[in-house]
Amino acid sequence: MKTVDFLREITRLRGLSGDEGLVSAFVAQQFAPYCDEVTVDVMHNVIARKKGPGKKVMFAAHLDEIGLMVSKIEDDGSVRMGSVGGVDPRILPGQRVTVFGKEELLGIIGAKAPHLLSQEERGKNYMREDLHVDVGLPAQRVKELVQIGDQIQLEHRFTELQNNRIAVKTCDDRACVAMMFDALKRLQDIRHDADLYFVATAQEEVGSRGARTSAFALEPDYAVALDVCHAETPGAPQGTMKLSSLTASMGPYLHPVLRSKLMDVAKDNNISLQTAVVPRYTSTDADDIGSARDGIPTVLLELPLKYMHTTVELLDGKLLTEGGRLLAQFAAAVKEDWEDELWT
Amino acid sequence: MLRDTLQTLLSCYGPSGSEHAVADKVRELLSGHVDSMKTDALGNLIVEKFSADENAKTIMIAAHMDHIGLVVTNIEKEGFLRVSAIGGIGPKLVSGRKLVFADGTPGVCAIEPNKKDPSAQPGLNDVFIDIGAESREEAEKLVSIGDVAVYAPDFTQLGRHKVASPAMDDRCACALLVELLMYADNQKHNIVGVFTTQEEVGLRGATVAAFTVQPDIGLALDVTGWGDTPETDLPAVKLGAGPAVKIMDRSMIATPSVREKLFEAADMAGVAVQREVLAYGGTDGGAIQLSRGGVPTGTLSIPCRYVHSANEVIDMRDMEGALKVLLQFVDLA
Structure with missing residues (x-):
């Protein structure tokens, strides 16, 4: 399935926070051909593992909707x-x-x-x-x-506008689930040492509840949380992002060295990243993953969109595959010896 | 008798963080009826009643012992006490109420007038407790900073079926849990009844207890709001129409499978239940559901009017119904 079609189908499905069964089943089914094992846990989190001998890396994007x-x-x-x-x-x-x-x-x-x-x-x-x-x-x-x-x-109305723009409900955050799907497809042809877990989390919209339990259960070494952020619109306050470039956030809840690793991977692969400064908590899954167990180094990659929490959440469709490429390259770049650098 | 158990538990002092008097009373009531009882570091009383079935699941059922109160922050030189909130308590609720401290010292609560702006809404910093002392020295003989006052016990029958009292939130659920543990007999599943602490200040007791217990299924018992008095219509829950099965509140969206099991249990027990969507509040269920890797969890609610006031009103028919549902629930396949 093409990534854009994945987005079209997943945004169609009913999956209010706390009752995501239908959308979890869809994600599990679509991810399965590209990974070694897929499970759906008691919270409706979908956990897709692509095995590797190295460090455990968790990618998380939420599949629930308001x-x-x-x-x-x-x-x-x-x-x-x-x-x-x-x-x-x-x-x-x-x-x-x-x-x-x-x-x-x-x-x-x-x-x-x-x-x-x-x-x-x-x-x-x-x-x-x-x-x-x-x-x-x-x-x-x-x-x-x-x-x-x-x-x-x-109502679900998948609207394809000029210039690759897509407007539909629930791009928050199923567009990021689509990015994980894209990354999984790419990883079929890319060698990776890391033990990869792509987690489509439940109940983010009511307080990152699925991220909290899945991070506990998986106990990853590193995590990348994926969510949407506000893109520029007329009259929007300062600090909103450009629509057509992914965003690597920085702030106290996010790991600075791991973030610089993500920036390096983006640069090496000619993927443009903008920086958002989040001075407090991020209000994404990153907060709950980062503070799970004894702390998990976590970064936050964000996809800018306009009109958040409406039925016409608008994004630049080319970022779906660009984001997939970045995630796949990051997954492949994770090294055993990062451990030594992270806390220095 | 459910009513006697309820009245006994309502008489105990137990603000968040100082729930041991309630726990002692529960231990006394349950002595000889259960397999084990232990108290953890946060004061949770964890009570086990095992099943003989080797395929039994472990169901953690939580009811919180603590209730809201006012903590003394300062003693003024005239002997009046200044306070801060423990849990969701405000000036409108406490003004004019009779209060009591742990050792039985009584006090009455008043609000100072706002002379500059008589129409202004008072805050908790306008509230003081009068314990009859005429100086700081005299007050300090009775009360210290950090002592907590709660609404004085005051159990009242209202009409045929309804009862009013402070601390109905959540002693009515403690009474249900006590009775469940007494009367469950040869039930299919292991019951771990947890009388939790510090619910009113953020589900703290249930958070650690759920981590310890590691249940297969979680269930919280708590009061919920009401929609059957003048100008109050949500949640669409009425007193006397049966206990309510929670769909969601601010702390939890009930796990659909557990919610359905509660409906099934009610159906089998022949008890009418209501469906509850609450736009505010939370219960221990929220903490249990998110423990470790996640626990399928629901909440069974007792509809309660004027929650957090000194006159929390429930209907005993809802209590009787809830007990029947619970006895069925722990026996479901």
Whole structure:
């Protein structure tokens, strides 16, 4: 499967944090031909191992997604929504959604018509609490088919724009899972000493919970966390990144020497990397992996995208394969004697 | 009797970090009913009741012993005590309440008036405890900095089925766990009941206990919010409509397989249960689920009104239902 097609398929799948079974099964199936063993653990983390005699290296990108969950069914059959992870309420009115009840129900999130808004309401953004999903059915039927806790998925529309740009939901962080997929394919033809673990982690959006448990279980020597960061848009604050180049972050949660190794590998392979400064925690899997057990040297590679946590997360498609190339080359470059340099 | 056990446990002093009086009472109640009891370094009481089945799984069931309180930070020269929070407690909740320290010293809680801005919301630094002392010296004979005051025990029957008390969060769950360990008989799975400490300050007891126990399955017992009083409609949970099976809260998204097992147990026990999506709060389940390489974990909740107030209200029918669900749960294949 081509990497871009992998992204198209994986972004289609339902996998709210905590209930990622479907997307885990897809990743396990797609990774399997390219590695020695694949397991899905109790948290829905997918752990794909490509064996080597050397140091244990963990790559982690999360496969869960933010979304909505049924929190209450009103007497008129309107479905009220809870949030799993940080869904932006401003994008909800006008969305098409699927409610995964006893049957899959297409629904829409409406909004009060502008004519009906009070003067006070006109100046305000919608809150999720003000909105509901309308599936069109009578209340009794809704109550038969839908239960509190059922998942509500936002619409999947894979939009290929000019200039390799792709806009679709859940590029955060399945685009990085796609980068791992690309790296695995490349590693079929590249020699590596390191014992490689490509982990598609669960529950990142609710606090890197899958990364925490998988890092404990694997106890790697080094780790590379992969996530998305904010690309420049008009009016964005300083510190956002250029869209078309991967980002190697630096900051107290990230290992400086391991980061310089990643930079060296990028340079040797003519892959451009920009630097983001993260002065505190990174709010990615890197934080929980880095502090697992007695500490794991960890770096963070980020893929810039625009419009994060919307259904049109936009990225430069060529970075999927560029990122795959960097990961594969880094995996091949890991040496036994790095250990001596890391803490000096 | 569940109600007697509950009342006994509600009478114990036990803010986060000083839960030993509760633990002692649990030991007393469970003496002769279980296979082992031990206390760990954080004060967790870990109680085992084994199954005879060689394929038994180990189910860790946690209920926290601690409750919220106010810690003395300063004693003023007039003898009034200044405080800081232990757990989620605020000025609105404590103002006008009767409090008690570990040795039984009573106090009452008040808020100083804001003369500059009478409409301002008070903070915890506007709160003080009056223990009747007339000077710092007199106060220091009764209380030291670092001592913790909790809501004074006050158990009240409300109507036919409901009861109100401080510390219902989470002594009602401790009572359930005690009764489960007493009455589980020849059950299919090993039960490791953990009466945890320091839940209210960040699931600390459960974090270390889960590491020690290394269970196959985790279950937390705790109170949840309510949606059945004026102007409160979420979570969509009512008192008296049965215990609630948690789907998610801020600390955990329940492992789908465990959640389904709870529904199955409820069904087999003939107990109506509710489905709970909570936008706030967390339970020991969040800590157990993330222990080591991950533990499949769920939470069974008792709907509770006015959580963290001095009048936490639950419905005894939900308690009876929860006990039946638990007895079934530890016996499921």
